[in-house]
Amino acid sequence: MADAARHERTAHQLRMLSESLDSGRYGPVRRLVNTLSPAEIGNLLESLPSAKRDVVWGLVDPEDDGEVLLHVDDEVREGLIAAMDPDELVAAVEDLDIDDLAELLDDLPDTVIDEVLKSMDRENRERLEQVLSYPEDSAGRLMNPDVVTVRADVTIDVVLRFLRLRGELPDNTDHLYVVSRRHQYLGRVALSQLVTHDAGTPINTLMDDSQPAITVETLSDEVARQFSDHDWISAPVVDENNVLLGRITIDDVVDIIREQADYQVLSAAGVSEDESLFSPVLRAFRGRFTWLSINLATAFLAASVVGRFEATLAEIVALAVLMPIVAGMGGNAGTQVLALMVRGLALGQVSAANVGTLVWKEVRIALMNGVLLGLVVGVVTLVWFQNPGISAVIFAAMVLNLSCAALAGVLVPITLRRFNIDPAVAGGVILTTVTDVMGFFAFLGLATLFLLRG
Numbered sequence: 379m380a381d382a383a384r385h386e387r388t389a390h391q392l393r394m395l396s397e398s399l400d401s402g403r404y405g406p407v408r409r410l411v412n413t414l415s416p417a418e419i420g421n422l423l424e425s426l427p428s429a430k431r432d433v434v435w436g437l438v439d440p441e442d443d444g445e446v447l448l449h450v451d452d453e454v455r456e457g458l459i460a461a462m463d464p465d466e467l468v469a470a471v472e473d474l475d476i477d478d479l480a481e482l483l484d485d486l487p488d489t490v491i492d493e494v495l496k497s498m499d500r501e502n503r504e505r506l507e508q509v510l511s512y513p514e515d516s517a518g519r520l521m522n523p524d525v526v527t528v529r530a531d532v533t534i535d536v537v538l539r540f541l542r543l544r545g546e547l548p549d550n551t552d553h554l555y556v557v558s559r560r561h562q563y564l565g566r567v568a569l570s571q572l573v574t575h576d577a578g579t580p581i582n583t584l585m586d587d588s589q590p591a592i593t594v595e596t597l598s599d600e601v602a603r604q605f606s607d608h609d610w611i612s613a614p615v616v617d618e619n620n621v622l623l624g625r626i627t628i629d630d631v632v633d634i635i636r637e638q639a640d641y642q643v644l645s646a647a648g649v650s651e652d653e654s655l656f657s658p659v660l661r662a663f664r665g666r667f668t669w670l671s672i673n674l675a676t677a678f679l680a681a682s683v684v685g686r687f688e689a690t691l692a693e694i695v696a697l698a699v700l701m702p703i704v705a706g707m708g709g710n711a712g713t714q715v716l717a718l719m720v721r722g723l724a725l726g727q728v729s730a731a732n733v734g735t736l737v738w739k740e741v742r743i744a745l746m747n748g749v750l751l752g753l754v755v756g757v758v759t760l761v762w763f764q765n766p767g768i769s770a771v772i773f774a775a776m777v778l779n780l781s782c783a784a785l786a787g788v789l790v791p792i793t794l795r796r797f798n799i800d801p802a803v804a805g806g807v808i809l810t811t812v813t814d815v816m817g818f819f820a821f822l823g824l825a826t827l828f829l830l831r832g
Contacts, residue, residue: 408437420449443470468493477522480509518594521615521624524548527557535577550627552611563591563622591616605631680814687822696763705817708779712809715787744784748777767829775821786812
């Protein structure tokens with residue numbers, strides 16, 4: 379219900395924006411846009427064609443520009459940045475957190491980067507350089523070096539005085555991190571404990587050392603998994619010597635999870651993750667053409683199998699009507715298994731230890747579906763064509779192809795992963811090829827063997 383309401387609200391906002399822009403009334407647009415959060419503004423901008431997007435972008439409060447740039451995809455961000463002059467860009471990004479600035483920096487013109495670096499004090503500049511020194515998909519790149527630390531041998535009243543002097547805390551601060559004299563991570567103290575215990579209570583009696591730190595080299599996918607498994611709001615990041623470098627917060631992890639979901643959906647359809655809803659026609663064409671060409675090649679492979687049974691098809695025309703059913707059902711069944719396998723591989727749930735069990739499970743499911751659905755198709759075929767032979771052949775072909783689809787659904791993504799190929803990208807093409815080829819071969823081969831030579 380919440381999702382439906384949100385979608386309806388977004389659709390209403392889009393209608394209102396389009397009507398106002400078409401009539402040249404920018405006042406309502408400005409009022410609407412500036413009641414939204416940066417993430418909501420980013421979603422609206424992605425939903426507009428480039429001409430209207432540029433107009434709306436010009437009506438966004440300049441104080442929100444930097445945050446909005448963080449919440450749009452790379453292609454839209456590139457266009458928005460191109461429409462801004464250097465001074466506007468510097469003003470938009472100079473107050474961002476270090477981790478957010480690191481995310482945007484690669485998209486900014488060199489002149490703007492120089493100005494931003496000049497506007498930063500030495501400490502923040504060094505922090506930014508530290509974050510940028512780590513790989514893009516690592517915990518080091520995600521972390522914010524702005525972290526509040528305390529010593530284990532002080533008391534609550536000392537910590538509270540320190541916090542009052544500091545004046546403010548970083549966003550999403552739920553714990554303070556306890557470190558040694560060498561700044562090594564020891565544990566954490568919840569803010570709630572600081573206000574519910576006596577002022578003279580030593581920090582070491584409140585410290586929770588059960589939360590493991592994330593190493594700076596940890597991949598972002600693994601970071602997201604750990605946050606999901608443990609329901610963290612924030613987590614410390616350390617180097618190989620357990621020295622505390624910064625922290626990762628839940629808002630960054632939500633962005634990772636959303637990017638992963640977008641990637642899975644788009645890759646499965648053969649669409650580049652860089653393509654947005656209103657990408658330029660030529661760019662979208664180039665991105666999709668390669669994938670469609672691969673699909674065309676696999677279609678010719680399936681067609682060549684059909685071509686080998688030309689005489690059979692000429693003799694029994696009914697086979698041409700029925701063979702898409704066998705291939706289509708195999709493709710659908712295999713896609714179900716493939717989706718589960720891709721998800722399981724992404725979550726680390728599939729390994730050599732359980733592959734055999736998975737294969738046996740999926741083959742049994744395929745046999746059950748094949749027999750039941752094969753009987754249904756067989757009965758319909760018998761009523762339709764009044765030919766018991768064709769009915770028996772399509773029943774057997776359904777059982778065989780659904781079994782092959784189950785095997786392919788398990789083994790194809792595992793094999794692709796072993797060769798460092800993303801199964802979310804290539805799995806669907808290979809699976810469809812297998813089920814088409816095996817479906818046509820099983821159906822037409824059995825028909826040739828038992829109907830023409832029997």
